[in-house]
Amino acid sequence: MVFTVAIDGPAAAGKGTIGRAVAAHFGFAHLDTGLLYRAVGAKGGDPVAAAEALSPGDLLRDDLRSLGAGQAASRVAVIPEVRAALLAFQRRFARQDGGAVLDGRDIGTVICPDAEVKLFVTASAEVRAHRRWLEVGGDEAQVLAEVRERDARDTGRADAPLKPAPDALLLDTTDLSIDAAVNKAIKAVETGIRQGRA
Ligand code: DC
Secondary structure: OOOEEEEEOOOOOOHHHHHHHHHHHHOOEEEEOHHHHHHHHHHOOOHHHHHHOOOHHHHHOOOOOOHHHHHHHHHHOOOHHHHHHHHHHHHHHHOOOOOEEEEEOOHHHHHOOOOOEEEEEEOOHHHHHHHHHHHHOOOHHHHHHHHHHHHHHHHHOOOOOOOOOOOOEEEEOOOOOHHHHHHHHHHHHHHHHHHHHO
């Protein structure tokens, strides 16, 4: 069975948690596509060459979750050749047998415009910054400034900017618990499967 769930949204909106939970519930494979850009940013040197040579081992570095790695990822993600180098791998992952969940910024719009289910997970910048601050600590105002900076770069870039696909289900987690958002996401996938899109 080929079945793709595309989850997009800004940093720290909860899309990773929702993606992992949906994948576990249905036994689908899961790819956090942000890790690809984080690994390219962390490699240093020429980002296009780094993206073209990216290997699974590069995704295992333990420094990819830091705020600095997120900023570096957002910077290399504006380069069209970097995005192009990562496209085929993501599409193959999405159409593998057994179902797949991908989360990122452009999954429903560019990578998998034909995904059977599309979700756009968002929340206010303040709530997202607070969640990220609980994970990483430090100065909360600084975390909020970095979230805003990354939002501006990810939504403002010319190539594959962050935006909801027209047919995406919007999940705003500002006032919705992650458990409630996971339940809504699971319902949307069940509906997609029932409607014979699998
Ligand atoms: O989801 P994340 O915070 O790990 O993503 C890090 C950066 O990578 C994000 O700020 C923009 C970029 N990114 C992207 O451009 N497209 C994706 N599909 C995923 C991430």
